[in-house]
Amino acid sequence: MKLKGEKITLKSPSIFDYKNLQKDIRSDDILKSVSIFKHPNADSEGFRRTIDFLADFLSGRRKYFVIAPINVKKAVGVINLSSIDWINKNAQIGYWIGKEHWGKGYATEAIKLVLKYGFENMGLHKIYATVFEENIGSKKVLEKNGFCFEGIKIKEELKYGDPKDLHSYYILQSKYLAERKQFKNV
Numbered sequence: 001m002k003l004k005g006e007k008i009t010l011k012s013p014s015i016f017d018y019k020n021l022q023k024d025i026r027s028d029d030i031l032k033s034v035s036i037f038k039h040p041n042a043d044s045e046g047f048r049r050t051i052d053f054l055a056d057f058l059s060g061r062r063k064y065f066v067i068a069p070i071n072v073k074k075a076v077g078v079i080n081l082s083s084i085d086w087i088n089k090n091a092q093i094g095y096w097i098g099k100e101h102w103g104k105g106y107a108t109e110a111i112k113l114v115l116k117y118g119f120e121n122m123g124l125h126k127i128y129a130t131v132f133e134e135n136i137g138s139k140k141v142l143e144k145n146g147f148c149f150e151g152i153k154i155k156e157e158l159k160y161g162d163p164k165d166l167h168s169y170y171i172l173q174s175k176y177l178a179e180r181k182q183f184k185n186v
């Protein structure tokens with residue numbers, strides 16, 4: 001499957017994408033900001049999360065795309081919908097871009113494409129994200145795509161052993177559809 005934007009294409013991942021992305025997956029610039037194991041497979045938590053991830057992926061509770069800029073032609077990041085709840089029609093969005101490619105508008109456009117897919121093709125009612133408090137860039141790309149602040153999950157996640165608050169953001173399908181014209185100009 002491919003979703004085409006102006007600067008980037010989102011496509012289903014292949015083993016070649018993994019090879020291009022593996023340096024970034026292990027970089028602290030990414031790991032300090034995302035809810036992911038620190039060193040894949042290196043400890044029991046990493047192993048548990050790997051199993052959860054695969055189960056989610058195989059069961060269809062997760063849609064996973066790599067982000068390939070049109071002028072670079074290789075994957076530079078990842079975006080996904082996870083914890084897809086088909087009964088309540090909601091899902092969580094997560095994403096990261098390799099540091100070398102930050103600030104080029106890729107995350108903003110990737111989120112825009114996934115919102116379109118989630119709301120218009122999957123029929124989701126709500127898409128939400130959770131962000132560490134200090135992650136200004138991630139908050140900005142969500143707000144640029146119409147997400148609203150929902151609240152704070154206090155000490156929700158251990159990051160490198162430190163319990164951290166998570167800031168929740170959400171967008172409803174009704175708001176997305178009402179403001180669709182505006183998003184086209186993002």
Ligand SMILES: CC(C)(COP(=O)(O)OP(=O)(O)OC[C@H]1O[C@@H](n2cnc3c(N)ncnc32)[C@H](O)[C@@H]1OP(=O)(O)O)[C@@H](O)C(=O)NCCC(=O)NCCS
Pocket residue numbers: 029030033034035094095096097098101102103104105106107108109129130131132135136137138140141144
């Ligand atoms: C957060 C992240 C996804 C942003 O990706 P990106 O492709 O660089 O974002 P964009 O280029 O679309 O930036 C959109 C806007 O956010 C701003 N922005 C991005 N990162 C920023 C930062 N760290 N601080 C302040 N502003 C930032 C950009 O300047 C831009 O603003 P503008 O439209 O006014 O010019 C990227 O920095 C990243 O992968 N970080 C590590 C992983 C992560 O945090 N994932 C999200 C977990 S919730």
